Amino acid sequence: MSNVVVLDNGGGLIKAGQGGERDPAVVIPNCLYRPLTSKKFLHPSTTTEEDLTSAAIRRPIDRGYLINPDLQRDIWSHLFNSLLHVSPSSSSLLLTEPLFSLPSIQRSTDELIFEDFGFNSLFVADSPSLVHLYESSRRPDSLLSEAQCSLVVDCGFSFTHVAPVFQNCTLNYGVKRIDLGGKALTNYLKELVSYRSINVMDETFLMDDVKEKLCFVSLDVETDLQIARKQGKDNLFRCTYVLPDGVTHKKGYVEDPEAAQRHLRASPSAAMEPNKEAYQLETIAKTEERKRVDLTKNEFDLMNERFLVPEMIFQPADLGMNEAGLAECIVRAVNACHPYLRPVLYQSIILTGGSTLFPRFAERLQKDLRPLVPNEYQVKITTQNDPILDVWRGGSLLASSPNFESTCVTKAEYEEHGSARCRRRFFH
Amino acid sequence: MDDDNSNALRRMSTRTRKVAPKMAAALGSSDNRSQAALARLEALENDNAGIEAVEMNDDDEASLDEDDQAYMQKRSKGTKRKTRQAKALENARKAPRSFLELLHEANLESLPPHVPSYLRAAVGPPSSTSRRHFCSVCGFSAKYTCVTCGMRFCSCRCQNIHNDTRCMKFVA
Numbered sequence: 001m002s003n004v005v006v007l008d009n010g011g012g013l014i015k016a017g018q019g020g021e022r023d024p025a026v027v028i029p030n031c032l033y034r035p036l037t038s039k040k041f042l043h044p045s046t047t048t049e050e051d052l053t054s055a056a057i058r059r060p061i062d063r064g065y066l067i068n069p070d071l072q073r074d075i076w077s078h079l080f081n082s083l084l085h086v087s088p089s090s091s092s093l094l095l096t097e098p099l100f101s102l103p104s105i106q107r108s109t110d111e112l113i114f115e116d117f118g119f120n121s122l123f124v125a126d127s128p129s130l131v132h133l134y135e136s137s138r139r140p141d142s143l144l145s146e147a148q149c150s151l152v153v154d155c156g157f158s159f160t161h162v163a164p165v166f167q168n169c170t171l172n173y174g175v176k177r178i179d180l181g182g183k184a185l186t187n188y189l190k191e192l193v194s195y196r197s198i199n200v201m202d203e204t205f206l207m208d209d210v211k212e213k214l215c216f217v218s219l220d221v222e223t224d225l226q227i228a229r230k231q232g233k234d235n236l237f238r239c240t241y242v243l244p245d246g247v248t249h250k251k252g253y254v255e256d257p258e259a260a261q262r263h264l265r266a267s268p269s270a271a272m273e274p275n276k277e278a279y280q281l282e283t284i285a286k287t288e289e290r291k292r293v294d295l296t297k298n299e300f301d302l303m304n305e306r307f308l309v310p311e312m313i314f315q316p317a318d319l320g321m322n323e324a325g326l327a328e329c330i331v332r333a334v335n336a337c338h339p340y341l342r343p344v345l346y347q348s349i350i351l352t353g354g355s356t357l358f359p360r361f362a363e364r365l366q367k368d369l370r371p372l373v374p375n376e377y378q379v380k381i382t383t384q385n386d387p388i389l390d391v392w393r394g395g396s397l398l399a400s401s402p403n404f405e406s407t408c409v410t411k412a413e414y415e416e417h418g419s420a421r422c423r424r425r426f427f428h
Numbered sequence: 429m430d431d432d433n434s435n436a437l438r439r440m441s442t443r444t445r446k447v448a449p450k451m452a453a454a455l456g457s458s459d460n461r462s463q464a465a466l467a468r469l470e471a472l473e474n475d476n477a478g479i480e481a482v483e484m485n486d487d488d489e490a491s492l493d494e495d496d497q498a499y500m501q502k503r504s505k506g507t508k509r510k511t512r513q514a515k516a517l518e519n520a521r522k523a524p525r526s527f528l529e530l531l532h533e534a535n536l537e538s539l540p541p542h543v544p545s546y547l548r549a550a551v552g553p554p555s556s557t558s559r560r561h562f563c564s565v566c567g568f569s570a571k572y573t574c575v576t577c578g579m580r581f582c583s584c585r586c587q588n589i590h591n592d593t594r595c596m597k598f599v600a
Contacts, residue, residue, distance in 0.1 A: 031475075057475045068524035100546040102534040161549075172544040176551045184472040191471070192567070195594070204475070221560075225568055304567040317559040320465045324554040332551060 004399040005086055005119075006094045008127070008392040009072075011061040012157030012182060012354065015392040016079055018086075019094060019399025024392045026083045030075065031059045033205075043078045053246065054202040063179070064098045064158035069108045073116055080117070088117040092408055094399045096127050096391060099161060099175055103420065110419040114411050121408035123398075124426045128152035128163035128170045130394030131352045135382070137397055144348035144382075151334065151345040153326070153365075154391075156353040157182045160313060160326065162333040164345055174336040176329045179321070180313055182355045186211050188319070189309045197300040198243070206252050210241050210302070211309065213254055216263070216359040218307035219367060227263075228304040236263040237306055243298040255299065264359060310358045314368060327368035346377045352387045461578045565589050 004019035010030060017024035032041040033055040041058060060072035080086055093113060097106070113119050131152045136145030144150040148168070154161045158181045164174040190207045193200050200207055218224040228237045240255040254260050316323040324332070334345045351362055362381045373379050384390045398404060409422040536545045563570035563582035570580035572587070577596050581587045 059475050062527040063473060065527050065530070067527050067530060070524070100544070100549055102530055102536075102546065104530055104534060162551075172549075173542075175544065175549045177549045178551050180472075183475075187472045187474060191468075196565070196567075222569075229568060308562060308567055315554075315560070317554050318562065319469070321469060322553045324551045328554060329551045 003086070003090075004092045004094055004404065005080075005084065005088075006392060006395040006399050008096045008395060009061075009066070010096075010157055011059065011064050013388065014075070014079065015389060016084060017392065017396065018084075019396050019404075021396055022393065024389060024396075026079065027389070028079070028083070030061060031057050032071065032075065033057050043075070043082075052205040053244065055205065056202075057204055061158065064156075064181075065101060065105050066109055067105070069112050073112055076112075076117065088119045091119065092121040092123070092399075092405070093119045094123045094125060094395050094404075096130065096395060097124050098158075099126055099128075099163065099170065099172065099177075106423055107419045110414065110422070114414045119411065121405070121410040122414075123404070123408045124423070125395060125398065126163075126170050127154055127352075127391040127394075128161065128165050128175075129168050130391050130398065131350055131384075132165040132394070133168060133397055134390050134394035135350055135384070142348075143344065144350070147344045147348070149341060149344045150348040150350055151330065152350050152352060153330065153356070154353045155181065155313065155326075155351070155355040157355075160329070160353070160355070162326075162329050164333055164337050164341065166337075166341065171337060174333050176333040176336075178313070178316060178323055178326065178329055180316055180323075181353075182208075182211075185215075185309050185312065185355065188312060189215070189305060192305050192309070193300060193302070196305075198298075206243070209252060212357070213257075214239060214241065214260060214302055214306050215310050216307055217310045217314075217361045217364045219360060219364055221307070221311060224307055225304060235303065238301055238303050239306075240299050240301050243300070245298055310355075310361070313355065314364065325368070326365060327372055330365075330369060331372045343377045346373055347380045349379070349381045351381060351383050352390055354388045356383070356387050464577070564594065 006017055006019045006024070008015040008024070012030060014026070014028050014030045015024040016026045029044045032043060033052065034041045034057075035052060035055045041056075058068075058071060060066055060068040060075065062068075066072055080088055095109075095113070097109070101109075110122070113122050131154070132144070132150045135150065136142070136148070139145060149164075149166045152161075152163045152165055154163065160178040160181055162176045164171045186204065186207050189211050190200055190203070193207070193210075224237070228235060239260040242253055242255050244250050244252050312319050314325045314327065316325060330349070334342050337345060349365075351365070356362070362383050366379060366381055369379055369381075407425070409425060414422050531546065536547045539545055541548075561570045561573075561580045562568065563586050564579045565581055565586035568582050570582040570586075572581055573579070574581060574587070574590060574595055577594075579590065579594065581590050
């Protein structure tokens with residue numbers, strides 16, 4: 001009857017568009033920022049290139065949950081009015097909500113949707129089931145769509161969830177969470193770079209870019225650390241990031257993108273061969289290199305930070321967090337489920353979320369996971385083409401299904417029964 | 429209690445160790461260290477939100493309902509300028525509460541243990557207690573611990589840098 005707005009309201013990015021389409025029409029950061037040149041907080045614009053140096057950021061979402069409805073209202077009204085051009089009163093909303101949202105947060109979200117924006121009807125979905133829906137529709141003959149069962153590993157901006165999905169429902173007793181996501185990784189990288197070379201504590205957007213371009217997951221940390229210790233050309237990991245100077249280029253860039261990728265091609269064994277002659281030369285080069293370091297230049301080198309930062313998802317204990325790593329998290333989530341489901345879950349692991357975009361993420365997970373899983377089970381990890389958008393695509397599929405309208409909570413029902421009663425419909 | 433037990437089990441050398449009183453105090457106060465470690469973890473979730481007080485005056489269109497405006501008008505009639513304290517109070521009233529506050533309010537501990545909740549979804553401590561240590565200065569694996577603050581370093585050079593720049597700076 002009416003059109004459906006699908007809104008994946010992430011902590012880092014908002015993905016929004018009309019239900020039934022393939023790609024979201026709008027992907028914007030879920031924040032307001034204030035560049036140094038401005039006194040007011042601005043909406044992120046998709047078109048004009050702004051100087052984001054030392055921009056202050058306000059986010060409506062803290063640790064994955066919506067805590068600032070006022071700010072979110074601001075961002076959403078900009079989104080609906082200026083970017084999507086929809087009128088809420090004549091459309092339905094499909095909203096993703098993080099798992100285990102608190103009742104008070106659900107209440108304020110409902111108020112925001114029905115009272116401030118006046119949407120016709122609302123459907124609240126959780127992201128694991130949407131990912132499962134999308135994957136099973138994309139590959140109808142795979143095991144996960146035949147068994148109607150998968151294990152969704154969602155490594156997003158605020159946290160990492162491992163959620164078993166069975167028959168399009170997330171099994172909430174099996175869900176496990178690590179309190180580490182893209183934001184924590186960016187902040188960690190910020191801290192490391194600020195201590196070691198240049199103070200970038202205020203440059204969130206810049207460091208996001210550095211993280212996305214340069215960080216990767218190491219398959220063997222010990223070996224890679226030894227390589228990173230080498231000098232000169234043998235060091236496959238050293239690369240230079242040039243900071244924006246505000247005049248010729250407004251955005252930072254990697255000085256030599258080719259060289260930054262060479263670690264992916266080189267085989268670890270060849271790089272490990274000791275070379276004594278080269279070593280002697282290097283000691284000379286080393287002393288020169290030390291002189292060469294110049295703090296006034298607006299660039300910095302990254303070496304072991306490139307793989308030690310994403311490493312934290314696999315072993316948060318190294319950071320001092322008292323939490324298990326991703327592989328162990330998966331094992332615990334699976335063990336919380338019925339034994340009949342376990343072999344299927346291990347065979348249908350889906351990786352989603354922006355933080356899984358680090359190169360070699362899946363390989364490393366496979367390597368960590370295999371020793372922890374009983375021998376008779378197979379481990380199969382599926383990566384997605386576009387892990388950031390696939391939750392939205394699942395939502396778009398769901399919104400275009402024929403009986404979607406009947407499953408929504410309408411505005412009249414909300415006004416009659418209130419938030420808590422209506423929420424029971426969504427089983428979480 | 430736990431400390432006493434572990435000390436009894438552990439084999440201690442009989443040699444009396446001479447430690448300067450200040451050093452002993454620093455060693456003994458695991459509180460400071462764990463506080464610093466927690467603060468570092470907490471900092472990983474920070475946004476650089478800027479200084480809230482500056483922009484509060486600017487965004488007059490957001491989130492002011494009528495009695496707020498009445499309140500502000502009354503205030504501006506009574507006194508010419510808002511005192512700092514009044515400003516701070518107002519900001520505190522308007523400031524959104526953090527997730528941890530909301531979590532505390534939701535009182536999830538009172539739920540029966542079989543109900544899945546935010547708290548029970550946490551993955552929990554790792555099965556092996558061993559952790560790798562990385563040098564806080566250069567990032568390579570670190571053998572040594574700073575006796576003053578407990579951070580790690582890998583070599584003499586890094587120790588000097590650590591002592592000059594970071595050691596106990598965060599507690600002071």
